[in-house]
Amino acid sequence: MKLFNENLILADVVSENHLLFPVINRLGVNLGFKNSTIKTICAENKIDIEFFIEIINVFNNENYFPQKKLQQFSVLTIINYLNKTHEFYRNYYIAEIDKLIKQLLNNDNIESKVIRKFYQNYQNELIEHLKFEENIVFPYIIELSNLDVKKLPAKMKINYSINDFEKEHSNIDNKISDLRNFIIRYLSVSYDNNTCNSLLSALFLFEKDLQNHTRIEEKILFPKAKFLEKSFTTK
Amino acid sequence: MINNTKILVINKSDIILLGLNDLLKNSLSNEIIYINSADELENYPHLMGYIIVLISENDFYQNKALINKQLKNATKIAYLFIELNSDKISANTINIYENADSITNKINELLSSFKRNISNKNELSKREIEVLKLLTKGLSNKEIAQILFISTYTVISHRKNISEKTKIKSTSGLTIYAIINKIVNIEEISTSELI
Ligand SMILES: [Fe+2]
Numbered sequence A: 001m002k003l004f005n006e007n008l009i010l011a012d013v014v015s016e017n018h019l020l021f022p023v024i025n026r027l028g029v030n031l032g033f034k035n036s037t038i039k040t041i042c043a044e045n046k047i048d049i050e051f052f053i054e055i056i057n058v059f060n061n062e063n064y065f066p067q068k069k070l071q072q073f074s075v076l077t078i079i080n081y082l083n084k085t086h087e088f089y090r091n092y093y094i095a096e097i098d099k100l101i102k103q104l105l106n107n108d109n110i111e112s113k114v115i116r117k118f119y120q121n122y123q124n125e126l127i128e129h130l131k132f133e134e135n136i137v138f139p140y141i142i143e144l145s146n147l148d149v150k151k152l153p154a155k156m157k158i159n160y161s162i163n164d165f166e167k168e169h170s171n172i173d174n175k176i177s178d179l180r181n182f183i184i185r186y187l188s189v190s191y192d193n194n195t196c197n198s199l200l201s202a203l204f205l206f207e208k209d210l211q212n213h214t215r216i217e218e219k220i221l222f223p224k225a226k227f228l229e230k231s232f233t234t235k
Numbered sequence B: 001m002i003n004n005t006k007i008l009v010i011n012k013s014d015i016i017l018l019g020l021n022d023l024l025k026n027s028l029s030n031e032i033i034y035i036n037s038a039d040e041l042e043n044y045p046h047l048m049g050y051i052i053v054l055i056s057e058n059d060f061y062q063n064k065a066l067i068n069k070q071l072k073n074a075t076k077i078a079y080l081f082i083e084l085n086s087d088k089i090s091a092n093t094i095n096i097y098e099n100a101d102s103i104t105n106k107i108n109e110l111l112s113s114f115k116r117n118i119s120n121k122n123e124l125s126k127r128e129i130e131v132l133k134l135l136t137k138g139l140s141n142k143e144i145a146q147i148l149f150i151s152t153y154t155v156i157s158h159r160k161n162i163s164e165k166t167k168i169k170s171t172s173g174l175t176i177y178a179i180i181n182k183i184v185n186i187e188e189i190s191t192s193e194l195i
């Protein structure tokens, strides 16, 4: 595994790993790369090139995760990316998986019924999770990053804390792997193989993407937010 | 599991890294990570499971503490030393003058030794089934411990083993598992939200 750098031609990078296409979209690049390098495309689209390079490398190799480097990016850059990711989950993966689950488990067997219900509950939980982050957690962190320590009253009490949210946070990817295992291990024979195939690839990709997303939240964004919280409360 | 084993190659020389890459990529399906020094491990903080490290003996002794620290989540680590001196050929070294088959054989041997370490018991034990049944009734670990006269700690350890064997992690997922596998009847489930 060699890391990508800014002098590579973006179209070559996407040809090498087409799963990077949606990631590149989230970073603000759409089709029409022609034969331009990453450097040129980032400049044209006013994208932070270092952030772009790190994110595609993190995505391309699940073991690569340069925590210190990633923590140097601004809260706004990171949250902007996370928000775009949420949008993609709703419009693509969740919509797709929902459709395929209904298509695959379209009978009244007990197993179909309970797995359908399991997914429905999970989907509701997931959409709630995304909404909560977009409406509460992210704005809170942006606000923290905009506050000026010097202008604050001597002791500021922050009544909300990242710690409260963090405890429950990673549960969200367990259920997607449970769902994948139900399909692979525990379904009986009478299901459509082609639908099953489409569902499995969607589940598999979503699971990986979500793990990556959760990791950026937990290892990059939340530590940054906690650091900001600390600088205000211990003033 | 054999395919989950990762191979980590650490060497200052790009020629050695690229050469090994050429040699290994077609004969092994394992993920291979190439870095120039142990310091770069900092960028790979989540390495876990079974890992084979290819490194020169010298680099190994100089960076032993660092490598152990960075690979603290590994289940098991095995080392093969990269040797540049053509006289030194032994079972736990890879000599750069060795032929390709011999090198991949040594790696394959380590891979199968990992495999022998892994026992494959997937059946739930009687006790685990009891715990699972109580879990589907929505009971907490503490409540289950009281009913079965065991410690909460033991319940947690049973739960861990159940998840390991079934590959199902969430509590609601385990309930579904129990229903599909007829360990419980759907009517027995107190929480109607599942159906
Ligand atoms: Fe999120």
Ligand SMILES: [Fe+2]
Binding pocket: A129, A133, A169, A214, A217
């Ligand atoms: Fe999240």
